[in-house]
Amino acid sequence: MPELPEVEVVRRGLERWVAGRTVTEVEVLHPRAVRRHPAGGADFAARLTGQRFEVARRRGKYLWLPLAESGTSVLGHLGMSGQLLVQPEGAADEKHLRIRIRFDDSAGTELRFVDQRTFGGLSLHDQTPAGLPDVIGHIARDPLDPEFDDAAFQSALRLRRTTVKRALLDQSLISGVGNIYADEALWRSRLHYDRPTATLTRPRSAELLGHIRDVMNAALAVGGTSFDSLYVNVNGESGYFDRSLDAYGREDEPCRRCGTPMRRRAWMNRSSYFCPRCQRPPRPTV
DNA sequence: AGGGTCACCTGTCGGC
DNA sequence: TGCCGACAGGTGACCC
Numbered sequence: 118m119p120e121l122p123e124v125e126v127v128r129r130g131l132e133r134w135v136a137g138r139t140v141t142e143v144e145v146l147h148p149r150a151v152r153r154h155p156a157g158g159a160d161f162a163a164r165l166t167g168q169r170f171e172v173a174r175r176r177g178k179y180l181w182l183p184l185a186e187s188g189t190s191v192l193g194h195l196g197m198s199g200q201l202l203v204q205p206e207g208a209a210d211e212k213h214l215r216i217r218i219r220f221d222d223s224a225g226t227e228l229r230f231v232d233q234r235t236f237g238g239l240s241l242h243d244q245t246p247a248g249l250p251d252v253i254g255h256i257a258r259d260p261l262d263p264e265f266d267d268a269a270f271q272s273a274l275r276l277r278r279t280t281v282k283r284a285l286l287d288q289s290l291i292s293g294v295g296n297i298y299a300d301e302a303l304w305r306s307r308l309h310y311d312r313p314t315a316t317l318t319r320p321r322s323a324e325l326l327g328h329i330r331d332v333m334n335a336a337l338a339v340g341g342t343s344f345d346s347l348y349v350n351v352n353g354e355s356g357y358f359d360r361s362l363d364a365y366g367r368e369d370e371p372c373r374r375c376g377t378p379m380r381r382r383a384w385m386n387r388s389s390y391f392c393p394r395c396q397r398p399p400r401p402t403v
Numbered sequence: 404a405g406g407g408t409c410a411c412c413t414g415t416c417g418g419c
Numbered sequence: 420t421g422c423c424g425a426c427a428g429g430t431g432a433c434c435c
Binding site for chain 1: 411
């Protein structure tokens with residue numbers, strides 16, 4: 118569940134089903150799932166056992182479970198294919214089950230980290246005075262954070278010497294935006310992905326930020342975007358926002374504004390979807 | 404220093 | 420059928 122709305126859906130599930138529970142056993146079934154925990158899987162398991170989870174928090178695409186009275190937290194990132202699932206004890210292991218966490222209560226469920234491509238993982242970190250795991254200090258606030266500074270973001274965006282989609286995907290400038298919501302916000306803003314950030318006016322950058330927020334909130338309201346069973350909440354359920362996408366994945370389909378067939382362009386080892394009429398490419402600079 | 408490229412994985416899909 | 424390449428929602432180490 119990679120981008121902000123999908124991660125927030127997972128965070129809410131953890132808040133409901135995992136907060137307040139005490140860990141009795143941790144099984145690390147694949148070393149890559151704890152590769153961001155330098156001391157290794159055995160240390161991760163030993164240090165987590167006996168600890169009690171507090172309410173899950175999130176910044177951008179990272180989420181973490183603070184451990185009560187310890188000054189540490191379990192940090193999680195879902196990568197491209199990670200899932201955090203609350204499953205009945207005894208349910209058959211998923212094919213890509215990487216980490217299992219058991220609890221001391223009688224709720225009858227356990228927490229599982231399942232990840233096909235192993236780009237995601239869990240790790241244990243000290244918290245900074247601000248309450249953030251120390252290794253994500255470089256991650257900017259996300260646009261749904263009440264303390265996100267709109268004016269500062271707009272200024273920083275326009276000062277960058279890069280192109281607008283690159284900037285949106287830079288998690289140290291604004292976090293939580295990935296390939297889907299970048300394309301959606303750019304389509305709503307009528308901006309081409311290769312538009313130099315320096316050419317954005319203040320109103321255009323404000324409008325872009327507004328569209329990022331709007332599209333993320335709209336996705337969150339319907340449980341996020343799921344094209345397949347890889348992207349689900351902690352109960353294994355998909356979101357519905359794929360039906361509302363205007364740009365992402367719509368190659369050759371008519372633009373919902375002007376009817377022109379949408380295009381896909383290879384871009385940074387991935388794809389950008391855009392309307393060639395509504396989102397004109399920037400004039401080549403000399 | 405900051406921007407841009409590529410590797411890291413496993414799986415699916417479409418073309419031949 | 421099978422093989423092969425393209426592609427998939429992300430990140431950060433490493434270039435220049």
